[in-house]
Amino acid sequence: MTRSGAQRLLALVLALGLVSVAPTVVANLVTGRSATPPAWAAAVCTAYLAVFVVLLVQAVRRGACGPAAWALVVVGDVALATYPVVSPHVDDDVPWVLALSAITVGAGAVAAPSLGGALGLTAVHLLLRQLLQLSGVWSVRADIAVVETVGQLVIAVAASVAVQAVQESARSVEQARDAAARAAAAAAAARAEEVENSRWDGIVHDDVLASLSTAAHARDAADRGRARAAAERALASVDGGLAGARDTGPVGAAETVSRLRSAVLALHPGAVLSAPDAPAGQLAPEAVDALVAATAEAVRNAVRHGSRAGRVPDVRVRVRADARRGRFGVEVRDDGAGFDARRATPRLGLAVSVRRRADVVGGRALVRSAPGVGTVVLLGVPLLGTSAEGAG
Template sequence: MVARLEVARQAPAVKQPRNPISRKQVERVISRSVAVIGVVFGVQTIPWLLSQLDEAQPWWLIVTVPSLFGLLIVVVVASFANRWVREAHGTFAVIYFLALVSWPFTVLPGVEVFNGIHWLDYLITVGTAMATIAFRPVLAGIYLFAAPIVYGIVRSLPEGGGATVELAILESFYALILGSAIMIIVTMLRQAASTVDNAQATALGRYGNAVRQHATEVERVQVDSILHDSVLTTLISAARSYTPEAERLSAVMAGNAIGHLKEAASTSPDDRSTVQATELAGRVVTSAEMLDSNFTCSVRSVGARSFPAIAAEAVHSAAVQAMVNSLQHAGGSDVERHVTVRGLEGNGIEVQVIDTGRGFDLDRIPDERFGVRVSIVERVANAGGRTMIRSAPGTGTLVCIQWPLGDEKYGAPSDDDGDGRTS
């Protein structure tokens, strides 16, 4: 039975989710909403204000009215400009509370005070909402109760219209209910947004750890591959060199090892340089000719395509390791060996290393043996490609390396564009 090993790594194609709503976005929406609603309430207050102008001291009206209505405009501008938002809202809340407290002390002596709702009552909910935005929860909660209580007390005084206790409590309680509803909604939105921010920060932290772990794993595979291909294999081959042919192979492997170490030292994971397909094919053919003259090499349909330098290095190193494995384990000079480099559709490339040697059973390869698992399979997979190995005792071995990972079948023929050559 022919054993077959195929490994490929590819990130799943998923639809990118929309960015979640953050705490800053929620604060921006709340502040702008309160600012606009404040202007609407202010406009509704104007008729009641005009009907009660003759009750208060002129200086108080000159100071209070422009301050409150001017601050409503300032709050809108600050909220939409997203600058000094808390300061603007907090200033309005403070000025309104001072106007509420000073109201009974500025009523003209002997004037008949309107016994209905005072014009300041229409802005009490606006003041509470802006205090919720500007102040910490404790201060905002104090303001929520203090403003209606002060209004109820003043409302029951002769200067405030002399309302009955029941009516003053009713108006204060109504203002308290509206203010509480606004504070609860704002608090819930803030908590929900903070929860989303914390979850996003946790997810980003975990993603960062996963990226670092993946980078560490990739680097480990690269180090393992370099050690196996450049050091261990060369040393083992040199120790077993009993013939001139074996000694020549060890010398070639030693030269390749030095080249691999130099390339590893100069290659960066962020390297964005590219390698032409013809250059990569030439490197594979040259390596095969240097390792053994019995390799039959062919290059077909590579065209003018190019590949990332890291991917090209992974394909070349994996192909060289497959050749070395064939020379070391497949048999002597009576074994036929072939290396084929061909272009794939969509700017891809495929390298096949085939021999008619003794073959092996993939299921019986120990995990501690790096030649196939690390130096070939994982190296290509980490670069975004895939590897298929088909072998069985007595039937030879086929190693097929493809980059990038795509839908093209292994060994599928490609149209020759006229640049093929055979050596």
């Protein structure tokens, strides 16, 4: 329960308290058992009715009920203080204004911030009740007066304890919500930092180190041309990373397929990419960046390490978008040299650009390979609106 919910509950309780004593007041006024002037009775009832309406409004809007509670205390005490003035005759029955004492005392527990304050307001009300007896318009035996006084004090203590318990519970709930919001913000910041670190790791490995490796192994003019092109791509990637000009909103599955095709064909013009004609769903921008980079690295590894007898391996890339299961998958398959996945230490490209990039965006990566049969890299990231569990 939040603080607004607690205020709403207290407003409803006070409103119901007024409703509970209404039959007694109305019966006294209608049957003529009360000798009070009609104008005074109408003024008191109108005041209570106005406070009742305010309480209902606060309950609906979940506003603070403190002012309305104070209004109940003031109206109850003023009615009790002025009753001997407007009704000078001795009342053989209990004056109807005394039926409102429980409401006045309970409202004091809501209005006062502490048990001491609630008891102080109750003491003022009890003093007014004593003055009512001293005025001679109402008399009661001493033992009954003591019992009623103790009853009013019990009501004050119980109401104050209950009100403070409700308010403390509301404060605890709000503190827990604030702590949860701070924890969620911290987790989001940590995840964003991890995604950014992974992105830069990929840029350094995929572009910078790859261009340096190409330059170091250049043997002729064609190799030097490829090295120059790789260096230009590396500089463009670094510039783009520093500029931070990336998508901030969801990316459609069709756009993701287009980016995958461009990245794959730039590394292996002979690669074959198959994808649905109109894939459904949307992906987070960081998931698209990670998926494109991981796919590109899988193709780059196939070209760089999978050649056999000087022949660049064939590469087939298959894209799958499963909106029902909430995942977007890519399969990169080559017929290159392969390696023993059980014995070989994972290459840096597979560890950094493939597995880690998939992990940090809530996806998964699986590498299968064997000597002489090629390599298969399976990538999966979640579509927006789904959990990462379906991204395998």
